[in-house]
Amino acid sequence: xxxxxxxxxxxxxxxxxxxxxxxxxxxxxxxxxxxxxxxxxxxxxxxxxxxxxxxxxxxxxxxxxxxxxxxxxxxxxxxxxxxxxxxxxxxxxxxxxxxxxxxxxxxxxxxxxxxxxxxxxxxxxxxxxxxxxxxxxxxxxxxxxxxxxxxxxxxxxxxxxxxxxxxxxxxxxxxxxxxxxxxxxxxxxxxxxxxxxxxxxxxxxxxxxxxxxxxxxxxxxxxxxxxxxxxxxxxxxxxxxxxxxxxxxxxxxxxxxxxxxxxxxxxxxxxxxxxxxxxxxxxxxxxxxxxx
Amino acid sequence: xxxxxxxxxxxxxxxxxxxxxxxxxxxxxxxxxxxxxxxxxxxxxxxxxxxxxxxxxxxxxxxxxxxxxxxxxxxxxxxxxxxxxxxxxxxxxxxxxxxxxxxxxxxxxxxxxxxxxxxxxxxxxxxxxxxxxxxxxxxxxxxxxxxxxxxxxxxxxxxxxxxxxxxxxxxxxxxxxxxxxxxxxxxxxxxxxxxxxxxxxxxxxxxxxxxxxxxxxxxxxxxxxxxxxxxxxxxxxxxx
Amino acid sequence: xxxxxxxxxxxxxxxxxxxxxxxxxxxxxxxxxxxxxxxxxxxxxxxxxxxxxxxxxxxxxxxxxxxxxxxxxxxxxxxxxxxxxxxxxxxxxxxxxxxxxxxxxxxxxxxxxxxxxxxxxxxxxxxxxxxxxxxxxxxxxxxxxxxxxxxxxxxxxxxxxxxxxxxxxxxxxxxxxxxxxxxxxxxxxxxxxxxxxxxxxxxxxxxxxxxxxxxxxxxxxxxxxxxxxxxxx
Numbered sequence: 001x002x003x004x005x006x007x008x009x010x011x012x013x014x015x016x017x018x019x020x021x022x023x024x025x026x027x028x029x030x031x032x033x034x035x036x037x038x039x040x041x042x043x044x045x046x047x048x049x050x051x052x053x054x055x056x057x058x059x060x061x062x063x064x065x066x067x068x069x070x071x072x073x074x075x076x077x078x079x080x081x082x083x084x085x086x087x088x089x090x091x092x093x094x095x096x097x098x099x100x101x102x103x104x105x106x107x108x109x110x111x112x113x114x115x116x117x118x119x120x121x122x123x124x125x126x127x128x129x130x131x132x133x134x135x136x137x138x139x140x141x142x143x144x145x146x147x148x149x150x151x152x153x154x155x156x157x158x159x160x161x162x163x164x165x166x167x168x169x170x171x172x173x174x175x176x177x178x179x180x181x182x183x184x185x186x187x188x189x190x191x192x193x194x195x196x197x198x199x200x201x202x203x204x205x206x207x208x209x210x211x212x213x214x215x216x217x218x219x220x221x222x223x224x225x226x227x228x229x230x231x232x233x234x235x236x237x238x239x240x241x242x243x244x245x246x247x248x249x250x251x252x253x254x255x256x257x258x259x260x261x262x263x264x265x266x267x268x269x270x271x272x273x274x275x276x277x278x279x280x281x282x283x284x285x286x287x288x289x290x291x292x
Numbered sequence: 293x294x295x296x297x298x299x300x301x302x303x304x305x306x307x308x309x310x311x312x313x314x315x316x317x318x319x320x321x322x323x324x325x326x327x328x329x330x331x332x333x334x335x336x337x338x339x340x341x342x343x344x345x346x347x348x349x350x351x352x353x354x355x356x357x358x359x360x361x362x363x364x365x366x367x368x369x370x371x372x373x374x375x376x377x378x379x380x381x382x383x384x385x386x387x388x389x390x391x392x393x394x395x396x397x398x399x400x401x402x403x404x405x406x407x408x409x410x411x412x413x414x415x416x417x418x419x420x421x422x423x424x425x426x427x428x429x430x431x432x433x434x435x436x437x438x439x440x441x442x443x444x445x446x447x448x449x450x451x452x453x454x455x456x457x458x459x460x461x462x463x464x465x466x467x468x469x470x471x472x473x474x475x476x477x478x479x480x481x482x483x484x485x486x487x488x489x490x491x492x493x494x495x496x497x498x499x500x501x502x503x504x505x506x507x508x509x510x511x512x513x514x515x516x517x518x519x520x521x522x523x524x525x526x527x528x529x530x531x532x
Numbered sequence: 533x534x535x536x537x538x539x540x541x542x543x544x545x546x547x548x549x550x551x552x553x554x555x556x557x558x559x560x561x562x563x564x565x566x567x568x569x570x571x572x573x574x575x576x577x578x579x580x581x582x583x584x585x586x587x588x589x590x591x592x593x594x595x596x597x598x599x600x601x602x603x604x605x606x607x608x609x610x611x612x613x614x615x616x617x618x619x620x621x622x623x624x625x626x627x628x629x630x631x632x633x634x635x636x637x638x639x640x641x642x643x644x645x646x647x648x649x650x651x652x653x654x655x656x657x658x659x660x661x662x663x664x665x666x667x668x669x670x671x672x673x674x675x676x677x678x679x680x681x682x683x684x685x686x687x688x689x690x691x692x693x694x695x696x697x698x699x700x701x702x703x704x705x706x707x708x709x710x711x712x713x714x715x716x717x718x719x720x721x722x723x724x725x726x727x728x729x730x731x732x733x734x735x736x737x738x739x740x741x742x743x744x745x746x747x748x749x750x751x752x753x754x755x756x757x758x759x760x761x762x763x764x765x
Contacts (some may be wrong), residue, residue: 007677011577018573045710059713075708076629090618091628145663195728202730220730247564248618250626350666369669379664382682391678395668423762443668 043072044255047084047092049163050193053077054240055213055282060275062200065262071255079162079193086110087241090248093256096263097188098163098211098238112241116264117292119272119283123167124215126155126198127207127227141231142175149176149177154185154206158197159189169208174233198224211236213282238283240264264286297362299370299446300326300478302347307356309342309502317342318502324447324480329473331493331510332482335525338499340482344449347480349372354530369396371447372440376455378432380424385416385435388424392439400422406442414438414468430461435465437468441477450474452483454488486526490514498522534733548736552714556702557745559719563631563705564698567638572691575643579650580676600644605637605711607706612637616708627708634718637704642694649690654679663666677691685757692753699746 006242042108052058053075062073080097087095088111094194095112097103103115105130122291127143133153136146148155172179179187190200194214201208202222210218215226228234240263243257275284286292302324309317317339324330324347332340345351347358348371381388390409393403411417414434417425424435433453440448450469454462461473471490473479483489489496493510496520517523545553582593614620616628616636627633657679658665665675678685702720709716712724719742726735 010671011677015573015577045712050728053725072715074629074712074715076712088625089620119740193728195730199727218730222733227654250624256652301572349562350663350668373663373667375663379661381664381678392668395665395674 023148030061041072042070043074043088044093044252044259045074046094046096047076047078047086048096049083049098050077051078051214054105054195055217057213057283058277061271064271065259069258071258072267073259078190079160081161087243090251092243094240094242094259095239097235099166100116100237100239103239103241106241110244112244112249115261116240116287117289118238118240118287119265119285120235120237121212121283123209123236124212124226125207125228126201126215128205129223129225136227137228139226141171141228141233145172145175145177148207149182152184154204155187156201156206156208157187157189159191164194164209164211216280216282278284297365298326299360299362300324301361303359304347305357307346307353309346309351316502320504321485322497322504322507326478326495327490329479329498330495331489332497332499333489334499339502340499341451344451344482350401370445372442372443372445373449374453376452377435380432383424384421385424386420388409388435388440389439393442396443404454411440427451430457432466442493447480448471452482454524461530534695537733538736541733545585545737546739555714556717556719556722559631562697564638567635567642568691568695570639571642571646571694576648576680577676578651579647580654580680581655583651597644597648601648601743602640604715605701606641606703607643609637609707612708616629628656628708629672629712629716633704633708634716637708637731638698641701641704642698645694646690649693650687653683653686657683687762688753688757692750
């Protein structure tokens, strides 16, 4: 055996050792634990929407929850549709979104045992200062949308099946505009999150529907201002659901339930109400309101 | 290793080598006994280099047989080869020698001793730590020979070892080769340099178009070659 | 756009040493360097073997690997996502939305680069060394250690290319990591997030820091290989 052969043998041994290590790691990494082993970080995974993340709400309330329970909340922020799918696949323990009908469907399909209302904020129609549709300062969202469509003023749609996108489509329906038939070059579906949509609207001088929270914390406003607000139909309800362990046995149901219960408890509700940007409250807790 | 049976004589028996549809080496037979310096002589494309590579085992003959006196040559070759353009590893002078020894399975103290001996023997001691590729052409070829010598070959093949060197470096290499022969190493080299062949050879194998046309003691060959191609070559007429 | 604000943001990030920011930088480096290390362990020997081996379909393999160098990170991310999702074949490992998942995705992105460039480098070196190595009895697998060692400075460039691809990409780590604050948030996903929050100066500031880091690592590698090459020729 030559020195080179020894080196080759050594390399082979090294790789065999690595493979062994990897194999040994695999089962170690696979405890279907519903609660963390001692010494490990106790955490749950929450799939939520871009609006809760981008508005900074989580940055405010999650440290409070962790201080109380020791549970770290890992938030994946996605569009509502995608966030629900993440829950369906079992990749999240709790889903926290804003599209009531779809949330109820999620429960109906058995992916969660119960949906609980948490809070609401409202949508606002954002538009350029120049106001090409002539709707600035009005309160009737349906009438405003009709004008946007009639004048073919640039309009940015999320186009990503998010809660905001679903709300936007519902508002077109309320306004009596068949957006599928009427949309033209003025109607721009970008397929991205709320922040990206606001960035696009700023760049294009377009109208865009946004949740108020994201708008208030958004920094790259440029010429954008609020065009329409205050219509009851712009109401935006958030709900929370823990994933059903009957569908996905590995989910951390107990810790997830702790989070859901805390969010809807007086303590959690107060934490939500306390979150303000420039003195403006972003979300309004309403866990006790029946039918929300 | 010296006490086991010698690998020489080497016997080349009706060896042919076909490449690109042509017979590049055409039924060549000769034997290489121990001792002396044999020159493969002939114009470009005669098959000198191929013959050396076939003997060293870098190429497999298409037909015929190459046999060593001790039967199978064994795990460690006792013949080494130096190429026309010295192949220098991207390492120090010393590491180049050590690498060849490691490849031959020589390790530890013996490797260090042989390295040191080769560096001294070929006057490379001062260069030991320098990158081999920064040596001059002549020094590189000297290192290539030192590297081969460290393997303690019975038979050393050299393929046109001086064709890329200036006259001074060429003379140095020629002196080295004479020294190796005096040391008892059998040398077989190719060249198309007539003067070099005259200065060094004990025996000449004259190749032309892949065929061995003359195999005689050097003195006899240069006194009066028998084959017309060899006569033309000696007369300085280019033949292809 | 106020460029003063961008540099101010970048400067504040680098000087402020905010723990959250340092955690992001630390995670980015940990994930990418681990991925490159693993990719090197896989890619260097495979690339060298591919350089020396002759088998039917070799050309097809080479073309495929070269094409994989351009694999969109999002696609790599999606594949890893589907594999690691609780509903996927490797779901029970519970690796989705962890740094490990990000490393896996980046390994997939970097391995083709390492293999393809290693093959090219080793093949060129083999063409030069072949006669001598075969003469001293090093053929096939036995030639690989010599070729990898002697090609180490060129191979370092291949690894740097891999590092560049891994550290710059956002598509894969965003999908499989989830951009979880304090856990799987890297430089690039943080840039994406700050962009979506409309905080463009902070996003660009983060970008400047990323560029500075990449520059530093490249400079170190370049300097090291320069010094090394001087001693190895």
